[in-house]
Amino acid sequence: MIARLTGKLAEIGTDTLVLDVSGVGYLVHVSTRTLDAVGQVGSHVMLLTEMQVREDAMTLFGFMSAAEKAGFTALTGVQGVGGRVALAILSVLGPEELGSAIASGDKAMISRANGVGPKLAQRICNELAGKYGDFAAVPAAGPGVAPAGSTAKDALSALANLGFKPAIASKAVAAAQEELGKDATLDALVRVALKKAAK
Template identity: 65%
Template structure:
């Protein structure tokens, strides 16, 4: 299993990039968000990856963050969501926005992605609503639902201890963090998240 690639960006197109790693070119499918963020051809790039092996193909998917990769894994666990559809969703919604949409049951937000109709959007919201808080922690301690470090994780734990459901807590903390910025203090983050969750 290939978990991460670091190399020189050799080529980008609308839906993939080619990374040259010590003379070997890896074709990596990626979201528009990741392809826009990785920089110009010739630059050094590190991507988190997920490899899918099927009878007729081996496909490598690349992500600019562990959060995006974790969401890809969650999305592809839903029946009817393949790699391309998951990338289409991640192209229009950042991880925090996706967490809010699922926690709030906003299937219209998810249906904005190419290839996602109302039925599939509803299935995604229904199946993932209770799993939003089960996202793994990235290397810096970030949760996939909220991109910053320890303060957001502590705020999630605080709301959970007060009885909020995981999806509600994730959405409230992500919204508070967006408003206050990534360097917000824990007490300010918890206070604003509580106000957001109470609405």
């Protein structure tokens, strides 16, 4: 299965993008939040991905952070929530907001998403209550810990998703950010942090 893609942003649609990876164009379905975050056509982008395989189709879903991917996985585990509906919810609510809505049983907040009625929103609250954690949590800043900027946060999520322990990931991202500067791209930050984490 495809877990991650890194390449050049070739096209942007209303809820999809095409990522050119070594000459191969991958059509990836994404939330509007991810679309807003990827930048312009021609940008270098790294996406975490999840592939859904059915008899009639193979669909690739992409995420800018491990938190968003975890939210997607939790949502699609609920009966009646397919990949498109999960992305619609994540377009309206970020992972932290979704966690708050589930914890408080706020079905009205969840039903703001296209294709989500009150009954489905209630089912999401019921089934995920107590199971859906705050996937966007990042270790607090301290010595050798990456600052909580959005790029650093996403780099931390990427390393965590690849199996690195939080303390190692934090130190690696902090060292990478110190080396590259605060304006480093997500892809560059992840690449350098991976080298440092693997030492």
